[in-house]
Amino acid sequence: MTSPREPCTEWWQALRADPLGWLLDERHPNVAWRVLVDLVERPAEAPAVCRMRGGASATEPVASLLERLLPDGTWECGVPAWSPFQGAWWRLIAAVRLGADPTDPRLRAGLQRLLEEGDGLHVADPCARARAVEAACRLGWGDHPVVAEELARFEAGAHGGWTCVHEAHHDGEGRCTVTAVALARAVASTERPDRELGEAAASRIAAWLGGLDHPLETGLAGGFPNLMRTDRLEALTALVMAGHPWDGGLHPALAAVQLAQDAEGRWRLDAGPEAFGHLEGWEREDRPSRWLTLAALVVLKAWAVPAGLPNVLGPPPAA
Numbered sequence: 677m678t679s680p681r682e683p684c685t686e687w688w689q690a691l692r693a694d695p696l697g698w699l700l701d702e703r704h705p706n707v708a709w710r711v712l713v714d715l716v717e718r719p720a721e722a723p724a725v726c727r728m729r730g731g732a733s734a735t736e737p738v739a740s741l742l743e744r745l746l747p748d749g750t751w752e753c754g755v756p757a758w759s760p761f762q763g764a765w766w767r768l769i770a771a772v773r774l775g776a777d778p779t780d781p782r783l784r785a786g787l788q789r790l791l792e793e794g795d796g797l798h799v800a801d802p803c804a805r806a807r808a809v810e811a812a813c814r815l816g817w818g819d820h821p822v823v824a825e826e827l828a829r830f831e832a833g834a835h836g837g838w839t840c841v842h843e844a845h846h847d848g849e850g851r852c853t854v855t856a857v858a859l860a861r862a863v864a865s866t867e868r869p870d871r872e873l874g875e876a877a878a879s880r881i882a883a884w885l886g887g888l889d890h891p892l893e894t895g896l897a898g899g900f901p902n903l904m905r906t907d908r909l910e911a912l913t914a915l916v917m918a919g920h921p922w923d924g925g926l927h928p929a930l931a932a933v934q935l936a937q938d939a940e941g942r943w944r945l946d947a948g949p950e951a952f953g954h955l956e957g958w959e960r961e962d963r964p965s966r967w968l969t970l971a972a973l974v975v976l977k978a979w980a981v982p983a984g985l986p987n988v989l990g991p992p993p994a995a
Contacts, residue, residue, distance in 0.1 A: 682987050689987040690934050690980035693941035695969055706732035706775030707966045715973050732777045736957025741771040742783065749785025757790055758799045761951030764790055765799075765808055766903065770952060772811040773901035774967075787815055791822040802838050803845060803904060806830065806858035810865070818866030827870060830859055834876035842904070847884040856880040857906045857914045864917035878920045881911050886925035896936035899947030900959065900967040907947070909933055909968060912975045922982040930983050933972050943968040 684690050699711045709728035712718040718725050733742060744752045744767070751757070751764035758765050768786060776783055790796070791812070797805050805826060812823045830838070837851030838859075845852045856877045863874035885908060898909045908929045915926070937943055945965035949958050959965045976985070 683984040684980045684987050687977045687980040689989045690976045690985045691941040691973075691989050692937055692939055693989075695941040695973075698940070698942065698964075699966055699970060699973075701966075702728070704735065704966060705729070706735045706738055707970065709777075710775050711970055715970060715977065729777050729779070732775050733771075733780045733783065735775075737952065737955045738771050738774050738776045738957075740955040740957070741767045741774070741952065742776065742786075745782055745786045747782050747785070749782065749787075749789040751786060751789070758804070761903070765804075766951065769807050769811045769903060770901055770949075772814050773903075778815045784815065787812060787817060791817070791820060796822055797826050801840055801842075801904075802830075802833075803840050803842065803852050803854040803858065806838075806855040806862065807903060810858040810862040813862040813865040818862070818868075827862070827873060830855075831870060831873040831876070834873060837880055844905070847880070848887050851880060853881070853884050853911070854902075854904060854906045856884070857911050860914040860918045864914075864919070874918050878915055878918045881915055882920065882923055882926065885911055885915075885929045886923075888929065890928040890932045896933060896943055896968065896972075897946050898936075898943065898965070898968045898971075899950075900945060900965060901949060903950050905947075905950065909943075909971050909975070912979075913971045916975055916978045922979050924983075926979070927983055930975065930979055931985065933975060934980070934985050934988075937972065938964065940964070941969075943972045 700708050702708065705728040709725050709732055712725045712728065713720060732738060746752060753762065753764050755762050757763045768790065797808055799805055809823055809826050812820065817823055837849065838855040839850060840852040840855065845854045847853050860874060860877040860881060863869050888908065896909060898907050899905060902910055912929060912933065942964035945959050945961050945963060945968055948961045959967065
């Protein structure tokens with residue numbers, strides 16, 4: 677048996693157990709289709725992906741988040757679109773983060789109405805705008821004129837690192853980490869990534885992670901879905917999505933992620949939803965999280981070997 681302290685030669689050796697079957701549970705198609713695309717790397721139009729994705733928007737809590745969205749794209753929320761964690765924009769952002777079907781005609785019509793009517797992306801907080809842009813790009817709308825214009829505005833402000841009024845979002849230089857993470861994910865989701873904006877966001881994220889204290893005994897401190905917050909696992913995932921090269925300064929953050937897994941190779945949710953907690957279907961705090969486990973596996977798949985993380989699983993059993 678290989679010593680558990682030897683470095684990984686295959687990324688899965690960084691796991692204590694294989695959680696893939698748990699992640700692909702058909703009772704959670706909104707998670708499963710993202711696992712197939714993001715981790716297993718199945719094509720978006722593969723039959724298994726289409727089957728799982730087709731049931732995603734009818735799965736809780738996505739179904740409840742979209743219950744006030746009519747087939748013509750009208751949102752009947754009774755409050756302005758940017759009303760904190762109640763308006764249509766926040767419902768759409770949360771639904772996309774929770775694996776809503778991006779081909780759903782109703783969801784696409786709802787996004788179009790939000791972009792082209794009412795307040796559009798006119799909200800003061802750059803982190804809120806960045807989350808909306810991220811959701812639009814994840815739905816394949818990065819080329820829409822309103823989204824493209826907003827990306828250009830963010831690129832123009834990249835030299836300032838993007839600031840917001842929320843002190844909890846600030847890195848060591850007072851810049852908004854939530855904005856940087858959302859923009860890195862948004863740019864990576866477009867068909868023609870804006871290299872300058874993506875690199876600026878990734879550089880800001882890497883600097884923030886490199887400056888954090890990562891006490892290994894405290895666990896992951898991860899939350900989902902992150903709306904107006906972020907954490908080190910989401911930040912690492914954003915860097916992987918952006919194609920950021922491995923940086924030794926990220927090793928403490930990555931090591932903390934590996935250590936936070938349980939004996940089943942799963943990661944616990946430490947912070948529940950910021951909003952919509954009255955809806956059904958949310959993952960519970962202090963329980964294994966499919967979404968955090970997926971994110972951790974994506975990061976470990978990319979970087980466990982170049983980072984030299986220890987082999988905690990050993991070789992696969994003999995055939």
